[in-house]
Amino acid sequence: MTQTLPPDSLRGKTALVTGSSRGIGADTVRYLAEAGANVVVNYRNKAPRAEKLATELRGLGVEALVVGADLTDDASVQAMFSEVERAFGALDILVLNASGGMEAGMAEDYALQLNRDAQVRVLHTALPLLGDGARVVFVTSHQAHFIRTTATMPEYEPVALSKRAGEDALLELIPELEERGIGFVVVSGDMIEGTITATLLERANPGAIALRRESAGRLYNVSEFAAEVARAALDPVPEDHTRLVGDTSSFEDAGA
Numbered sequence: 001m002t003q004t005l006p007p008d009s010l011r012g013k014t015a016l017v018t019g020s021s022r023g024i025g026a027d028t029v030r031y032l033a034e035a036g037a038n039v040v041v042n043y044r045n046k047a048p049r050a051e052k053l054a055t056e057l058r059g060l061g062v063e064a065l066v067v068g069a070d071l072t073d074d075a076s077v078q079a080m081f082s083e084v085e086r087a088f089g090a091l092d093i094l095v096l097n098a099s100g101g102m103e104a105g106m107a108e109d110y111a112l113q114l115n116r117d118a119q120v121r122v123l124h125t126a127l128p129l130l131g132d133g134a135r136v137v138f139v140t141s142h143q144a145h146f147i148r149t150t151a152t153m154p155e156y157e158p159v160a161l162s163k164r165a166g167e168d169a170l171l172e173l174i175p176e177l178e179e180r181g182i183g184f185v186v187v188s189g190d191m192i193e194g195t196i197t198a199t200l201l202e203r204a205n206p207g208a209i210a211l212r213r214e215s216a217g218r219l220y221n222v223s224e225f226a227a228e229v230a231r232a233a234l235d236p237v238p239e240d241h242t243r244l245v246g247d248t249s250s251f252e253d254a255g256a
Contacts, residue, residue: 004031004034004035004227004230004231005031005032005034005035005231006035007035008035008036009035009234010032010036010037010092010093010233010234011035011036012036013036013037013038013092013093014037014038014039014084014088014090014091014092014093015029015032015037015038015039015091015092015093015094015095015233016039016040016042016084016091016093016094016126017029017039017041017097018071018095018096018098018122019042019043019044019097019098019099020040020041020042020043020050020053020095020097021041021053022049024097024139024222024225024226024229025095025097025098025226026053026226027222027226027227028230029041029057029095030056030057030226031226031227031230032093032095032230032233033057033060033064034060035230035234036062037062037092038062038063038064038065039054039057039062039063039064039065040064040065040066040084040087040088040091041053041057041064041065041066041067042067042068042069042080042098043066044069044071045068047066047068050066051066063088065083065084065087065088071098071114071119072110072113072114072117072118077118077121077122077125078125080125081125081129084129085129089129090129090130090131091126091129092130092133092134092135093134093135093136093137093233094122094123094126094130094134094135094137095137095139095229096119096122096123096137096139098114098118099115099139099140099159099163099166100114100115100159101114101158101159101163111158111162112162112165114162115162115163115165115166116162116165116166116169119138119166119169119170120166120169120173130182131180131181132180132181132182133181134180134182134183135182135185135233135234136170136177136182137184137185137186137229137232138166138167138184138185138186138187139187139229140163140166140167140187140188140189141160141163141188141189141190142188142189142244142251143156143160143190143191144159144160144161144163144164144167144188145164145167145186145188145242145244147160147164148164149251149252150252153205167186170184170186171184171186174241183237184237184241185232185233185237185241185242185243186241186242186243187228187229187232187243187245188242188243188244188245189220189225189228189245189246190212190219190220190245190246190247190248191209191212191213191219192219192220192222192225193209193213193219193220193221193222215250218247219246225245228245
């Protein structure tokens with residue numbers, strides 16, 4: 001991985017990335033740490049992997065706190081931010097990366113619980129720690145961001161609809177965030193090569209990833225997309241609060 005953010009550009013800042021023990025979250029938290037931020041590695045059930053990443057990040061000369069939390073559980077989220085407050089006192093960057101909904105054996109409304117309700121819960125719980133100049137980044141997909149105007153694969157539609165519902169719920173909070181001096185950015189990307197979602201979609205619909213790659217020209221990999229998420233934590237907030245990553249020519253934008 002190459003340096004994505006200017007060296008020391010986040011020195012003295014603290015960043016929490018939900019779902020950061022692997023994949024896009026792990027690469028995002030690594031980029032933030034490389035820029036000097038103290039970081040919180042959040043995981044749901046893979047503590048050894050999260051601890052291994054934190055040890056690596058401490059080698060960069062930053063502090064790394066590992067906190068497990070089920071984001072769909074209010075008490076668990078409260079406990080996570082209590083740990084963050086004890087360790088760092090405040091939070092400068094919150095990346096809402098954790099999402100899902102294609103997992104087997106979950107409740108019928110699990111996608112909505114995780115992709116909408118939990119996102120709002122995490123942000124509300126974090127608010128007392130986020131001060132003037134803080135940044136909140138919500139990670140989503142083009143398939144979800146444009147779901148109102150562009151259909152997606154049937155296997156992914158419930159997830160896409162729930163992630164769009166989460167995005168809408170968070171966008172409604174922008175006036176409150178701006179009053180507090182907190183910037184908010186949605187980062188939307190096409191299918192990302194190598195993610196669990198892409199793997200599950202491919203399993204349910206063989207050839208889907210290759211077809212999307214052909215249509216888009218190229219697909220970002222995990223580290224490339226994570227770099228865009230990390231940049232959204234530092235770059236000026238776009239006027240429409242949205243950072244679109246990759247090709248969008250096959251998606252119809254109706255003021256999404």
